[in-house]
Amino acid sequence: xxPARPHPHTLTGAYALNxxxxxxxxxxxxxxxxxxxxxxxxxxxxxxxxxLAAAAAAQPPAALxxxxxxTATHARRLPPALRExxxxxxxxxxxxxPAAAVLLALAATVAVATRLGGDPAARSxxxxxxxxxxxxxPDATMLDTSIATGGTATVVMxxxxxTLVFAATGxxxxxxxxxxxxxxxxxxxxxxxxxxxxPQHGPTGPVTSTGLRSGSRLGLSVEPAGGSPHPxxxxxxxxxx
Amino acid sequence: xxxxxxxxxxxxxxxDDDAFGALYDRIAPTVFGLACxxxxxxxxxxxVAQDVLTEIWRTAARFDPGxxxxxxxxxxxxxRRAVDRVRAEQRMLDRQQRAARPxxxxxxxVAETVQASLDRExxxxxxxxxxxxxxxxxxxxxxxxxxxxxxxxxxxVPDGTLSTRMRDGLIRLRxxxxxxx
Numbered sequence: 098x099x100p101a102r103p104h105p106h107t108l109t110g111a112y113a114l115n116x117x118x119x120x121x122x123x124x125x126x127x128x129x130x131x132x133x134x135x136x137x138x139x140x141x142x143x144x145x146x147x148x149l150a151a152a153a154a155a156q157p158p159a160a161l162x163x164x165x166x167x168t169a170t171h172a173r174r175l176p177p178a179l180r181e182x183x184x185x186x187x188x189x190x191x192x193x194x195p196a197a198a199v200l201l202a203l204a205a206t207v208a209v210a211t212r213l214g215g216d217p218a219a220r221s222x223x224x225x226x227x228x229x230x231x232x233x234x235p236d237a238t239m240l241d242t243s244i245a246t247g248g249t250a251t252v253v254m255x256x257x258x259x260t261l262v263f264a265a266t267g268x269x270x271x272x273x274x275x276x277x278x279x280x281x282x283x284x285x286x287x288x289x290x291x292x293x294x295x296p297q298h299g300p301t302g303p304v305t306s307t308g309l310r311s312g313s314r315l316g317l318s319v320e321p322a323g324g325s326p327h328p329x330x331x332x333x334x335x336x337x338x
Numbered sequence: 339x340x341x342x343x344x345x346x347x348x349x350x351x352x353x354d355d356d357a358f359g360a361l362y363d364r365i366a367p368t369v370f371g372l373a374c375x376x377x378x379x380x381x382x383x384x385x386v387a388q389d390v391l392t393e394i395w396r397t398a399a400r401f402d403p404g405x406x407x408x409x410x411x412x413x414x415x416x417x418r419r420a421v422d423r424v425r426a427e428q429r430m431l432d433r434q435q436r437a438a439r440p441x442x443x444x445x446x447x448v449a450e451t452v453q454a455s456l457d458r459e460x461x462x463x464x465x466x467x468x469x470x471x472x473x474x475x476x477x478x479x480x481x482x483x484x485x486x487x488x489x490x491x492x493x494x495v496p497d498g499t500l501s502t503r504m505r506d507g508l509i510r511l512r513x514x515x516x517x518x519x
Contacts, residue, residue, distance in 0.1 A: 108501050152457065
């Protein structure tokens with residue numbers, strides 16, 4: 098003979114302790130849906146088990162904090178879908194990859210840049226939160242394009258935040274007397290938009306630029322080390338944003 | 339004075355990363371410690387804690403203060419994840435070698451590590467006020483991740499008896515710890 102099933106109400110404790118599985122848990126949840134007294138009891142038991150948990154507290158390794166906070170800074174809620182492709186820019190290739198993959202790649206770039214860059218922590222943190230702000234902007238748009246002299250650029254931008262994030266891979270290495278400089282090109286001319294960190298092995302950046310306006314173009318040129326107030330060589334990237 | 343956990347969680351939901359750092363410092367030891375207790379493996383506990391803390395950050399906006407405290411919400415998620423992991427591992431072990439896990443020590447182990455804070459001491463004293471069967475039922479489920487059938491088999495009592503003991507034990511603990519709302 099099968100043993101009698103426990104009355105559902107006596108299962109509140111087992112449920113609060115996560116000790117019910119599969120069909121049992123489902124059966125109890127059906128009972129719970131029409132048993133306010135059970136719901137109240139479980140809510141109280143959950144406060145009780147929280148105290149059991151607190152009694153087991155132990156100091157986690159410091160590396161865990163770094164990993165969790167890095168995730169929280171860089172993988173924030175994904176922006177909405179990409180804009181529709183624009184046909185009349187043949188050089189520009191809108192990303193076919195899912196946005197998440199690109200964001201993760203960019204986040205990895207950020208992590209590498211942060212480690213290798215040796216920035217003072219505060220500056221790098223401010224930069225990281227600026228990047229996060231762009232990635233999470235509701236109007237965030239991403240595109241990638243090739244650079245005339247070699248390499249690929251990825252740009253994530255938010256007009257609402259007037260900011261873009263630029264990262265590149267496979268840029269040609271420059272002599273130490275030269276650097277790559279970004280430009281925002283608007284109706285009133287060129288504005289320096291930041292220099293890419295060197296040396297350019299593998300991923301470069303990310304670099305954030307503010308002052309983005311509707312109708313701006315993004316340019317990249319090779320300039321004397323230290324940068325120029327205006328571009329002195331031909332643009333190797335000239336991208337309508 | 340440290341900000342209220344619910345207020346911190348609200349700031350996290352609004353995208354405040356500094357608030358998340360502060361929240362982490364307040365909840366991570368409990369999440370990690372609980373995962374260690376259930377999984378008995380600091381490496382796996384770290385993985386589970388990372389998942390849980392990331393999920394807390396991601397779903398901060400879903401927390402409903404009307405339904406309970408932040409710690410109740412956080413530890414419910416953490417406990418479920420840790421227990422899921424233990425059970426997945428058990429299924430694997432059962433398949434591979436049908437080996438029983440080492441006997442759980444339950445209360446004694448709790449007593450051994452519970453010492454530092456008054457809060458811990460209070461939990462220890464309250465656990466001590468339970469009958470042996472109530473205490474074993476509660477700690478086997480909560481700290482060892484046993485299902486109530488596993489706990490019943492281990493303690494050699496019928497399922498129905500054990501589910502009643504779990505409930506009675508929690509009622510007594512609740513009253514002792516004054517966590518009634």
